[in-house]
Amino acid sequence: MRVDSGGQANRTKAQDRARSVLDARPEHSADSPVSIHAMTVAYRRRPVLWDIDFDAPARSLVAIVGPNGAGKSTLIKACLGLVPMASGRVEFWGQPLRQARGRIGYVPQRESVDWEFPVSALDVVCMGRYRKIGWFRPVSRSHKEVARACLDRVGMGDYADRQISQLSGGQQQRVFLARALAQEADLYIMDEPFAGVDAATERAIVVVLRELQSQGKSVICVHHDLATVGEYFDSALLLNMRVVAAGAVGEVMTQQNLHKTYGGRLTLLSEASEAVARSGV
Amino acid sequence: MNAALHRFIELDLLPMLAGAMAALTCGLLGNYLVLRRLSLMGDAISHSVLPGLVIAFIVTGTRDPVVMLVGAGLSGVATVVIVELIRRFGRVDPGAAMGVTFSVLFALGVFLIEQAARQVDLDADCVLHGQPELLGWTVPADFGELLSPVTLGAVPRQIWILFAMLLITLAFITALFKELRIASFDPQLATTQGVHAGLMHYLLMVLVAAATVASFEAVGSILVIAMIICPAVTARLLTDRLGSQLLVSAIAALIAALGGYWLGALGPSLVGSEISLSAAGTMAVLAGVLFGVALLASPRHGVITQIRRQKHLASRVLVEDLLVTLRRAERSGESSVSVGRLRPILRGEATRAVELGERERLIRRRGDSVELSEDGRARADAVLHVHRQWQSYLIEEAGYLPDHAHEAAERLEHVADASAMNPPEASGSAPDRS
Numbered sequence: 001m002r003v004d005s006g007g008q009a010n011r012t013k014a015q016d017r018a019r020s021v022l023d024a025r026p027e028h029s030a031d032s033p034v035s036i037h038a039m040t041v042a043y044r045r046r047p048v049l050w051d052i053d054f055d056a057p058a059r060s061l062v063a064i065v066g067p068n069g070a071g072k073s074t075l076i077k078a079c080l081g082l083v084p085m086a087s088g089r090v091e092f093w094g095q096p097l098r099q100a101r102g103r104i105g106y107v108p109q110r111e112s113v114d115w116e117f118p119v120s121a122l123d124v125v126c127m128g129r130y131r132k133i134g135w136f137r138p139v140s141r142s143h144k145e146v147a148r149a150c151l152d153r154v155g156m157g158d159y160a161d162r163q164i165s166q167l168s169g170g171q172q173q174r175v176f177l178a179r180a181l182a183q184e185a186d187l188y189i190m191d192e193p194f195a196g197v198d199a200a201t202e203r204a205i206v207v208v209l210r211e212l213q214s215q216g217k218s219v220i221c222v223h224h225d226l227a228t229v230g231e232y233f234d235s236a237l238l239l240n241m242r243v244v245a246a247g248a249v250g251e252v253m254t255q256q257n258l259h260k261t262y263g264g265r266l267t268l269l270s271e272a273s274e275a276v277a278r279s280g281v
Numbered sequence: 282m283n284a285a286l287h288r289f290i291e292l293d294l295l296p297m298l299a300g301a302m303a304a305l306t307c308g309l310l311g312n313y314l315v316l317r318r319l320s321l322m323g324d325a326i327s328h329s330v331l332p333g334l335v336i337a338f339i340v341t342g343t344r345d346p347v348v349m350l351v352g353a354g355l356s357g358v359a360t361v362v363i364v365e366l367i368r369r370f371g372r373v374d375p376g377a378a379m380g381v382t383f384s385v386l387f388a389l390g391v392f393l394i395e396q397a398a399r400q401v402d403l404d405a406d407c408v409l410h411g412q413p414e415l416l417g418w419t420v421p422a423d424f425g426e427l428l429s430p431v432t433l434g435a436v437p438r439q440i441w442i443l444f445a446m447l448l449i450t451l452a453f454i455t456a457l458f459k460e461l462r463i464a465s466f467d468p469q470l471a472t473t474q475g476v477h478a479g480l481m482h483y484l485l486m487v488l489v490a491a492a493t494v495a496s497f498e499a500v501g502s503i504l505v506i507a508m509i510i511c512p513a514v515t516a517r518l519l520t521d522r523l524g525s526q527l528l529v530s531a532i533a534a535l536i537a538a539l540g541g542y543w544l545g546a547l548g549p550s551l552v553g554s555e556i557s558l559s560a561a562g563t564m565a566v567l568a569g570v571l572f573g574v575a576l577l578a579s580p581r582h583g584v585i586t587q588i589r590r591q592k593h594l595a596s597r598v599l600v601e602d603l604l605v606t607l608r609r610a611e612r613s614g615e616s617s618v619s620v621g622r623l624r625p626i627l628r629g630e631a632t633r634a635v636e637l638g639e640r641e642r643l644i645r646r647r648g649d650s651v652e653l654s655e656d657g658r659a660r661a662d663a664v665l666h667v668h669r670q671w672q673s674y675l676i677e678e679a680g681y682l683p684d685h686a687h688e689a690a691e692r693l694e695h696v697a698d699a700s701a702m703n704p705p706e707a708s709g710s711a712p713d714r715s
Contacts, residue, residue, distance in 0.1 A: 106473045113467045127463045131474045163521040
């Protein structure tokens with residue numbers, strides 16, 4: 001089956017180079033659920049993320065904040081290996097992704113899947129158990145019960161047998177959240193869980209996030225609503241292609257930092273490069 | 282032994298079996314293509330397999346089935362890779378990418394086949410249409426000998442290949458049911474869960490390519506394409522779970538194959554006609570007919586259901602308009618209104634509206650005039666209440682001008698009954714986040 005030797009053998013030259021860059025930097029904490037080292041990501045040669053360095057604090061709720069096109073989703077996808085990095089390294093609790101995979105739960109953007117797909121809400125939540133169930137085996141009753149309990153936690157227990165297209169947007173988002181809970185992870189990475197949901201869902205999600213935190217888990221959310229960052233999260237990462245600021249919400253969410261993230265030169269630069277990418281080649 | 286049965290086994294059993302197995306294999310795999318919005322991929326692969334076959338033949342010089350399967354499998358994968366590359370770097374939608382790929386590759390195949398066919402027998406016509414009728418089987422007159430090694434040895438190899446393909450497909454989709462489901466529904470989550478979505482995709486495509494080739498010789502590519510798409514979309518209309526969709530698609534594929542064969546090969550002789558239809562053709566047509574029936578009669582998404590729902594809504598709107606009119610008249614002091622005066626208000630449907638209202642006991646007839654019953658008055662008040670709520674919501678929350686709001690509310694008052702409705706009262710404004 002899977003043989004894990006830490007992947008040391010197949011490090012590429014680029015990664016070696018990144019390493020030497022890292023040596024010049026202060027040591028990252030092994031306690032951190034995610035540490036990102038010198039990450040650069042490019043789509044078709046246009047850099048989307050540039051030299052990102054970030055250590056997520058353990059057992060806290062972290063918001064990734066930034067304007068459209070700042071690379072927020074790309075950042076978490078690159079961490080999860082869904083988007084290739086041009087350079088850099090990501091570690092989870094000091095381990096590479098391959099070894100930490102079972103401890104990470106992921107909630108993609110709601111629009112990333114086809115909600116007409118012929119599955120029930122319970123089926124979707126059960127997908128969070130697939131890794132624990134293992135290849136080739138069917139979903140057993142005990143796993144279904146866990147999934148049902150997760151649906152209950154997000155207030156969706158009565159909708160378990162509904163086909164997912166019959167759910168409202170907020171309910172769909174809660175099903176996604178339940179699926180992440182079913183993964184029983186130590187770190188949850190969520191892409192805009194609050195986007196386009198109703199007030200009831202928003203409250204339900206916040207309750208679940210707090211619960212997770214009180215259980216000693218860490219949560220990282222891409223978040224689009226500046227008004228609620230302070231209320232829902234402990235720390236924030238302000239992002240616009242580069243890390244503008246990172247730290248406790250109270251210290252980071254200053255007028256100056258926000259101006260740098262949303263209105264400053266960095267935005268102009270990215271807009272310019274977008275315009276170039278659109279018009280040319 | 283019964284002569285007619287003997288004749289059936291010798292002439293019809295194997296072609297029927299071949300059609301059924303090909304239909305089942307393609308029909309089951311097709312579900313995953315349809316769900317991933319890659320329906321055209323079946324088309325693409327079954328066309329682009331042609332150059333793969335010819336190239337495999339040119340390179341090795343044999344028509345050994347294993348060589349053919351490998352050639353087809355490779356060209357299937359090549360097709361998927363090319364489509365993906367075109368989609369990514371050409372920035373075109375998947376449909377266009379698939380269209381470009383398979384038309385060009387198919388043309389290449391036709392060109393190559395003409396070159397190669399000068400030396401040997403590779404018949405383009407046969408590849409396209411297939412000739413299931415040619416799958417004869419020489420069987421001894423004694424039934425006891427039917428399953429003896431010699432008799433089974435006389436079964437053409439196409440049948441065995443199809444049988445193997447069917448078994449592989451069944452094993453694939455049962456053993457990897459949940460992996461295929463997660464990879465089709467949410468490739469990103471699948472990948473983070475350790476089910477590599479890309480790998481599943483290519484496995485599936487290799488299988489589609491292999492199934493295509495296995496079915497080619499026996500039933501032809503037209504049937505392959507039909508069977509990849511038709512049973513799956515038929516089942517999609519009738520079910521809302523993946524498992525039941527797979528089952529229904531398999532049943533649809535079987536009905537199309539067996540029924541189609543019966544229509545093509547046996548049907549004409551039953552009505553005394555001497556002509557015989559191409560069985561592959563009738564199977565494909567029947568698969569299309571099944572889809573048509575499902576499209577019309579599907580309980581939830583079907584055309585008939587939709588029409589019935591619309592009719593139902595239309596008559597409800599009509600009756601409610603009548604009730605509201607009578608209620609407004611009542612409030613201005615007229616307890617009954619003549620049918621003649623209702624005509625201009627109800628756009629020529631006054632008579633029907635009155636009939637419907639009477640049947641539901643919402644109104645009473647008094648000679649030439651009608652008046653509200655107790656129930657009718659309550660219903661009219663309810664509609665008016667909803668109308669007012671919508672009107673104030675549209676003006677205050679949605680920023681409509683008052684005279685526009687009345688028109689819009691006139692339409693909405695019918696849609697929003699107690700269960701569907703909440704905008705005006707319950708959640709008038711966006712969630713408060715102070």
